[in-house]
Amino acid sequence: MVLTTDSMKNYFLFLFSVALLFVACTKDRIIEITPIVYPVEYWKKDSLVYTLYQGGVELNQQTTTYGISSPDTLTLSYENNNFRLTFLEQNKGKAFLGFTEGAFVIEGDSLFLFSGDTVRLKIVAKTDSLLVLESSILNGDYLREYRDYYQLLDINAEAPMVSFKSDIYEPIFYNNGEGSCMPCHNDDGGQMRLVPADMAYNELINGISNNDGGVPYINTIQPEESYLYRLVSDGNVEYVMPPNSTLTPFEIETILLWISQGAQNN
Numbered sequence: 001m002v003l004t005t006d007s008m009k010n011y012f013l014f015l016f017s018v019a020l021l022f023v024a025c026t027k028d029r030i031i032e033i034t035p036i037v038y039p040v041e042y043w044k045k046d047s048l049v050y051t052l053y054q055g056g057v058e059l060n061q062q063t064t065t066y067g068i069s070s071p072d073t074l075t076l077s078y079e080n081n082n083f084r085l086t087f088l089e090q091n092k093g094k095a096f097l098g099f100t101e102g103a104f105v106i107e108g109d110s111l112f113l114f115s116g117d118t119v120r121l122k123i124v125a126k127t128d129s130l131l132v133l134e135s136s137i138l139n140g141d142y143l144r145e146y147r148d149y150y151q152l153l154d155i156n157a158e159a160p161m162v163s164f165k166s167d168i169y170e171p172i173f174y175n176n177g178e179g180s181c182m183p184c185h186n187d188d189g190g191q192m193r194l195v196p197a198d199m200a201y202n203e204l205i206n207g208i209s210n211n212d213g214g215v216p217y218i219n220t221i222q223p224e225e226s227y228l229y230r231l232v233s234d235g236n237v238e239y240v241m242p243p244n245s246t247l248t249p250f251e252i253e254t255i256l257l258w259i260s261q262g263a264q265n266n
């Protein structure tokens with residue numbers, strides 16, 4: 001090969017750029033890192049432990065457990081750093097689903113929630129399946145400490161099996177005579193009887209609508225077509241149930257889930 005000045009120049013240019021690349025590499029350590037895009041974490045409130053201290057001495061402790069049909073959840077979406085907190089609000093005997101949402105930041109042992117006010121919660125524990133958040137209020141000599149225990153909900157996992165008796169009949173329909181279908185559907189005649197649980201189940205599983213061309217109350221093949229579901233979720237049916245209030249979105253979802261799981265008498 002004959003080295004002309006031109007090819008020499010090219011050769012040196014080449015060497016020079018290799019050297020440059022080397023310097024750049026050692027300086028900046030060019031390692032390809034694909035940014036980790038975290039998924040969304042759905043935390044379901046499991047229990048609340050409230051402790052009252054006076055001058056550092058524990059006076060009282062109470063634990064509240066949240067059942068399967070409790071809608072209290074904390075959603076942390078790492079893609080846009082947004083959170084959503086849902087909770088059951090009770091007001092004058094009526095319950096409805098409330099929520100707050102906004103941005104969140106995790107810094108050290110603190111979780112900051114920004115939505116109007118900034119809330120700072122201490123992260124007591126955070127593992128793959130357990131999250132414990134603490135907030136406290138100091139009032140003179142008294143310290144009130146609230147520890148919320150959350151469990152990770154795997155939304156891709158199979159939904160828990162809904163029980164007709166303990167997730168629908170007891171808490172929603174009946175509730176010791178104070179439920180959302182009482183007193184209108186109790187056992188003293190009049191409307192369709194939804195008391196006791198077996199009667200309610202039989203009426204619903206075998207029944208068809210009086211008001212809407214014989215549509216079955218329960219349709220496990222097309223759950224959303226079930227007249228029972230439409231009665232509680234769709235404002236356009238002739239008689240919305242209950243007529244004087246509404247079920248919470250979580251209660252409505254529980255009914256739909258129960259139907260889609262085969263509407264069993266469980």
Ligand code: HEC
Nearest residue numbers: 180181182184191192208209210211212239241242243244
């Ligand atoms: C304030 C009283 C009241 C409450 C509370 C109430 N209902 Fe009713 N319900 C009625 C009346 C009245 C009818 C009869 C409407 C008609 O057909 O004229 C009825 C009818 C029904 C029917 C039959 C509808 C049809 O087209 O065949 C179902 C099913 C039903 N209610 C379910 C429920 C459920 C479930 C709840 C609770 C989540 C509930 N109702 C709460 C008063 C009530």
